[in-house]
Amino acid sequence: DAGVTQSPTHLIKTRGQQVTLRCSPKSGHDTVSWYQQALGQGPQFIFQYYEEEERQRGNFPDRFSGHQFPNYSSELNVNALLLGDSALYLCASSPRQGLNTIYFGEGSWLTVV
């Protein structure tokens, strides 16, 4: 049973560029959430998707957008990258029904130079 998988694991981008991160949820999970974790901080909730729509959003600007596909996989897009966007981006999945344990992937380390 595959857990939450994310790609790429590491990437370096230049300020002003755009980036897309990908996530496949754990089998049987239909809800995907994204988190940003700056160095030395706890993860911060960006947004959550289920039924292919954004359902909840944290305190992040519109430069952060996402998408969920019919197979429940998801993408996180960040436009006009800033140096401060450098962080570990974590994807999490959970089922909407039943036990709501939230599982995380290994994350994508983004460095903006």
Next chain:
Amino acid sequence: AQKVTQAQTEISVVEKEDVTLDCVYETRDTTYYLFWYKQPPSGELVFLIRRNSFDEQNEISGRYSWNFQKSTSSFNFTITASQVVDSAVYFCALRPHGSSNTGKLIFGQGTTLQVKP
């Protein structure tokens, strides 16, 4: 406002010592969920335990135990006979009530645990 506070930034112990990680939370919800996660240097958040607000029964799992007290809004985590492999950052998190919050967690700042041989 909902908030999780882990007052201990870093803890260092010698192997085989017991160690308790503190977590205090704030919420106005009567129903909520609490979690502990472990984050090794690789970055993945490893799920350790989930607790529902209506279940105050404390739990022991091997060397791990959790003490949930609603009266003090605390959900502390104890490792008995610590091992070097326990070295990691530990996060306490709160999930608000509501079907729209199934994937939303509010994290504390984390406690870095170093277990020395």
